[in-house]
Amino acid sequence: MRKKKIKFFKNKFLPLLTAILLITAFSCPLRELKIPKPPADRHKPFDFIGRKGMVVAAHPLAAEAGLEMLRKGGNAIDAAVATAFALNVCEPFASGIGGGGFMVVYIASERKVIVLNFREKAPSQVSPEIFDEEGKTKTQGLAVAVPGALAGWTHALNTYGTKKLSEVMQRALSLAEEGFPVSKTFSLINKDEYEKLILNAGELTCYLNKGFPYEPGERLRNPDLAQTFKTIALKGVDEFYTGKIARKIVQAVKDKGGVITLQDLALYEPVEQEPLKGIYKDYTLYTLPPPSSGGLHIIQLLNMLENWPVKKWGQNSSPYIHHFCEALRFVFADRARYLGDPDYISIPVDELISKNYATRIVSLIKPDHTLDSYPYGKFKEKKNTKGNTTHVCVIDKEGNIVSLTQSINYFFGSGIVPKNTGFLLNNLMYDFSSDPSSPNVPLPHRQPVSSMGPLILFKKEHPFLVLGSPGGTRIFSSLTQIIINITDFDMSLDEAIEAPRFFTYSSMGKAKRISFESRIPEIIIESLKKIGHDINVRKAFDKYFGGAQGILILKEKNIILGGADSRRDGYGAGY
Amino acid sequence: MMIKNIFKILFLLAFFIFTVSAREKKETALPVFEQPLLITSAGQSADVYLASILAKKAGLNSSLSKIAAPKDMKNIKTLVLVLGASLKGLGSAGLDKAKEKERVNLLVAKAQKKNIPILCLHLGGEARRGKLSDEFITSFLPFAKMAIVVKSGNKDRLLSRICEERNIPWKEVEKATDALKPFKEAFK
Numbered sequence: 103m104r105k106k107k108i109k110f111f112k113n114k115f116l117p118l119l120t121a122i123l124l125i126t127a128f129s130c131p132l133r134e135l136k137i138p139k140p141p142a143d144r145h146k147p148f149d150f151i152g153r154k155g156m157v158v159a160a161h162p163l164a165a166e167a168g169l170e171m172l173r174k175g176g177n178a179i180d181a182a183v184a185t186a187f188a189l190n191v192c193e194p195f196a197s198g199i200g201g202g203g204f205m206v207v208y209i210a211s212e213r214k215v216i217v218l219n220f221r222e223k224a225p226s227q228v229s230p231e232i233f234d235e236e237g238k239t240k241t242q243g244l245a246v247a248v249p250g251a252l253a254g255w256t257h258a259l260n261t262y263g264t265k266k267l268s269e270v271m272q273r274a275l276s277l278a279e280e281g282f283p284v285s286k287t288f289s290l291i292n293k294d295e296y297e298k299l300i301l302n303a304g305e306l307t308c309y310l311n312k313g314f315p316y317e318p319g320e321r322l323r324n325p326d327l328a329q330t331f332k333t334i335a336l337k338g339v340d341e342f343y344t345g346k347i348a349r350k351i352v353q354a355v356k357d358k359g360g361v362i363t364l365q366d367l368a369l370y371e372p373v374e375q376e377p378l379k380g381i382y383k384d385y386t387l388y389t390l391p392p393p394s395s396g397g398l399h400i401i402q403l404l405n406m407l408e409n410w411p412v413k414k415w416g417q418n419s420s421p422y423i424h425h426f427c428e429a430l431r432f433v434f435a436d437r438a439r440y441l442g443d444p445d446y447i448s449i450p451v452d453e454l455i456s457k458n459y460a461t462r463i464v465s466l467i468k469p470d471h472t473l474d475s476y477p478y479g480k481f482k483e484k485k486n487t488k489g490n491t492t493h494v495c496v497i498d499k500e501g502n503i504v505s506l507t508q509s510i511n512y513f514f515g516s517g518i519v520p521k522n523t524g525f526l527l528n529n530l531m532y533d534f535s536s537d538p539s540s541p542n543v544p545l546p547h548r549q550p551v552s553s554m555g556p557l558i559l560f561k562k563e564h565p566f567l568v569l570g571s572p573g574g575t576r577i578f579s580s581l582t583q584i585i586i587n588i589t590d591f592d593m594s595l596d597e598a599i600e601a602p603r604f605f606t607y608s609s610m611g612k613a614k615r616i617s618f619e620s621r622i623p624e625i626i627i628e629s630l631k632k633i634g635h636d637i638n639v640r641k642a643f644d645k646y647f648g649g650a651q652g653i654l655i656l657k658e659k660n661i662i663l664g665g666a667d668s669r670r671d672g673y674g675a676g677y
Numbered sequence: 678m679m680i681k682n683i684f685k686i687l688f689l690l691a692f693f694i695f696t697v698s699a700r701e702k703k704e705t706a707l708p709v710f711e712q713p714l715l716i717t718s719a720g721q722s723a724d725v726y727l728a729s730i731l732a733k734k735a736g737l738n739s740s741l742s743k744i745a746a747p748k749d750m751k752n753i754k755t756l757v758l759v760l761g762a763s764l765k766g767l768g769s770a771g772l773d774k775a776k777e778k779e780r781v782n783l784l785v786a787k788a789q790k791k792n793i794p795i796l797c798l799h800l801g802g803e804a805r806r807g808k809l810s811d812e813f814i815t816s817f818l819p820f821a822k823m824a825i826v827v828k829s830g831n832k833d834r835l836l837s838r839i840c841e842e843r844n845i846p847w848k849e850v851e852k853a854t855d856a857l858k859p860f861k862e863a864f865k
Contacts, residue, residue: 238769293804297723297766305730313730314854 140673145643147597149654150664152676154499157181158651158664160196160492160572162673163282164188165666167273168496169675171265178496179207179263180270182504183255185494187274187331190525191324192282193671194309195291195513196492196572199330199342200351200527202250203491203508204390205258206377206556208565210501215388215558219549220254220372220508222247222530226546227361233536233544242302243360245516245529247550249351251508254372256339262502268335275331278524281323284316285671287645292316295514302358302517308524309514327524343367350520354527358518369547380455382408385566385589389557391451392444396507396555398454399433399578400585405460406432407586417591418622420629421469423604427616427635428467430579431608435476438609442541443548449541472634475611491572493556495653497565497662503653505556507570507577553577559585564657567595571667573648576605580648588654595654595665603647606635619644645669707846708822710796710864711754713738717745719781720762720813721770724801727853728759731798735861744770744780747787755864756788756795758821760814761805774809778816785820796863797821799836800853802829811835821845823863825856 140148150156155178157168168185176184182205190198197203202222208215224247232244239245256267263270284292292299292315305313308324316322333341341347348367355362377388380401387404389397406429415422440449453459466473491509509528510516516529533550535542542551555578556570569584571577580603587598602621607614615636618627627637640646649670654663666672716732716739718725725743732739739757742749743766750756758781767777788795797818799805806814818824818839824847826836831849840847848859 290804293723293801297726300723300726300730312854313734314727317852 144668145600147594147600149594149596150666150674150676152662152664153660154677155181156495156497156653156662156664156674156676157185158495158653158666158672158674159185159189160494160649160651160666160670160672161189161192161285162671162675163192163277164494165673165675167277168494169677170273171270172496172498173677176265176270176498177263177500178498178502178504179258180265181498182494182496182506183259183263183267184270184273185496186251186255186506186508187271188277189492189494191274191277191327193288193492194324194526195288195295196490196510197251197508198510198525199252200249200515200525201508201510202247202528202530203254203506204394204552204554204556205254206388206390206505206558207258207262208388208501208503208558209262210503215377217375217377217390218254218258218372219375219390219393220250220257221393221549221552222250222528223366223370224248224531224534224544224546224548224550225360225362225366227363228531228544228546230538230543230545232531237536239529239531241359242516242518242529243355243358245531246355246358246360246362246518246527247530248362248366248370249528250370250372252334252339252342253370257372267339271331271335275328275335278324278328278331281321283319284322286318287671288322289316289318291513295512295517298517299514303519303526307519309519309526324524326522330523330525343370347520347523350523351527354518354520358516378451378455380404382585383589384561386560387557388560389555390552392441392449392551393549394552394554395437395441396553396578396581397557398441398451399437400555400557400582401455402433402436402460403429403578403582404585405455405457406464407582408457409461409464412586413590417587417593418602418604418626420626423616423622423626424469424630424633424635425467426583427604427606428472429463430606431473431476431613432463432466433578434575434607434609435611437551438540440541441551442543443550446545446548447541470633472613476608476613477611490574491554491577493570493572493649493651495568495570495651495664497568497653497655501565503558503565503568505558505568505570507554507556507572509554509572555581557581565655567655568653569650570652571648571650572670573646575607576603576647579603579605580650584650584652595652595663599650599652599665599667600643605647617646619647643669707863708794710794710822712864713740713753714755714757714796714864715739715745715750715753716741716757716759717781717784718743718766719758719760719777719817720810721766721772721777722759722761722763722801722805722810723766724761724798724805724853725759727800728757728798731853731857731860732757734857735864737861737864744772745784746780747783750784750787750791750793753793756784756793758784758795758797758817760797760799760810760817761801762809762813764809774812778813781813781817785817789820794822795820797824798856798860799824799826799830800856802827802852803832806830806835815839818845819843823847825850825859825863827851827853827856
């Protein structure tokens with residue numbers, strides 16, 4: 103009996119065990135990284151790790167969709183578009199085919215950076231009178247601009263991608279059909295925007311759970327959006343801009359008092375632009391030119407910060423916050439005075455981003471008190487307190503990079519969903535100024551000023567940091583703080599992203615109060631009060647300040663780090 | 678001695694049964710409201726739409742007006758006040774805190790004059806608490822004939838304490854959708 107057992111062990115078990123071990127060994131790539139899991143406390147800084155590629159997005163399922171595309175051999179552009187489609191499903195309140203955005207793309211083989219502008223445009227029948235006295239559009243439909251996202255994604259795919267539209271949307275399509283459990287963030291935003299949804303999308307919309315806001319963990323399915331994706335996959339993007347979907351968009355907007363026409367949709371085209379370039383110490387920054395103000399203002403801020411001993415002052419020290427905030431107030435004065443659609447107005451971009459101009463402003467800023475006034479334009483700034491938009495960063499194994507910021511403007515956009523399509527239309531017309539004398543006045547075909555600032559920062563010749571964020575007018579302030587946290591305060595990527603933030607602005611030449619995350623020590627806040635700042639303390643991790651996503655490329659270590667903001671549902675997926 | 682102890686035990690048992698039955702009585706003796714009902718906000722939060730959906734799902738004859746005035750109470754047999762403030766809601770209704778309180782006070786006065794019972798709902802949970810919301814809760818909940826509150830909004834027992842101090846029957850539910858059952862049962 104015993105011999106029989108030994109014989110079995112020798113003849114069958116040992117070869118079987120050896121085979122299993124060999125198969126296991128060969129199926130695991132030797133150089134595959136062990137990917138640590140993020141900590142349970144989402145606010146604890148955590149860098150996602152990859153060696154070949156990385157996708158960072160505002161939802162785990164969207165980041166996974168992008169990673170899946172990279173693993174299938176797609177490049178960064180394919181993965182970015184796959185992620186964007188998935189975000190339309192999982193984070194529908196922030197972006198989607200009913201909106202628009204900007205993409206900064208680095209083509210590694212050509213060492214070239216391009217900007218793709220697919221921001222929404224004003225309809226042809228729009229006029230400056232769309233706003234009422236309180237700065238609201240007179241009807242909800244008038245808030246909707248001509249969407250550009252789908253045209254932009256397709257242009258990016260056709261020009262720089264390797265996959266078909268039908269391939270990159272596959273994961274998103276499944277997610278829309280199968281559904282996903284909504285997060286706490288989703289639920290909170292859903293409750294905040296409940297009124298808009300019930301009044302515009304109606305109680306039967308999938309963006310409400312049988313008429314009620316979603317509770318965390320409840321499953322959201324969007325079969326209408328899945329069908330829309332299928333239709334686009336089958337019939338092409340023209341279906342959206344000239345076909346049946348276009349007619350549904352026009353009708354839905356018209357029903358809510360808007361003026362988008364079929365011709366407006368048919369005429370929409372994304373455009374490629376030269377990136378805006380800035381230099382900060384040893385770094386070169388590539389970002390958006392106008393009509394986005396974000397990139398320009400990041401360069402302005404960095405130019406000013408270069409003049410001060412920020413490292414010596416320390417991160418979030420009193421002098422650092424004071425000088426940064428004073429600089430921000432000058433930047434906002436410029437924003438109101440000069441920014442608009444460059445196709446229609448002249449913007450002194452070169453002057454604004456010059457080192458000399460920064461030095462002139464720096465000389466006006468006093469170390470021990472706030473100023474009584476800031477040079478300002480005559481144009482009244484609208485207060486924007488909405489936290490919105492989304493950002494995606496992707497790098498592939500060839501080194502191609504996408505930094506993509508996109509939006510439907512306010513959370514859940516206009517709340518209008520064209521019949522049986524499952525996607526939300528934007529309310530981007532709110533990014534125009536309600537002041538008819540502003541350069542950012544709503545006029546036909548114009549693009550309103552944006553605050554977005556997707557960027558790629560190069561260290562010497564090589565891409566070093568990919569970064570972007572939602573957050574309305576807080577975007578360029580938050581992104582600049584993150585850059586300084588890394589370049590001057592030697593923080594790791596996610597440490598820099600999670601670090602406490604602050605924000606201020608000026609309006610009509612007057613300083614506005616500083617908003618802080620409550621983690622900034624009381625002693626710092628008190629010292630700022632003493633030199634004339636008004637203060638507003640917000641939550642410890644407040645999505646008001648955005649939800650940044652970033653990738654840090656440590657070339658010498660052959661490591662890619664992903665940082666995802668815990669202020670929203672940020673997540674990284676690397677391999 | 679033993680008989681004495683038995684009496685003691687019987688006494689305690691009787692006291693326990695009495696307490697439990699009294700408590701049950703308090704919970705079951707809920708007022709019965711009549712239709713039609715007017716739903717309005719006390720604080721201009723969007724939760725007023727939740728109440729409207731609840732009424733619709735409960736098959737109740739209701740009307741919704743975020744900024745209802747006493748004149749809207751004609752032929753109304755129940756006034757539903759949805760408690761909770763929203764700065765955004767107040768702003769878009771063109772109201773401030775004082776004006777909104779004045780509006781709700783007029784409604785309450787009219788309801789009292791016409792013997793129209795008030796049903797208070799607090800559906801927004803924790804998010805619908807804070808200084809501003811609490812002012813509306815403490816001002817108007819005491820006028821309720823009954824209240825339904827979402828549990829997370831009553832962690833500090835502010836709402837239940839007000840109800841208990843004034844013998845207002847109240848029901849606590851986990852989330853807004855769970856309010857449907859007690860809301861429906863509260864009407865004839």
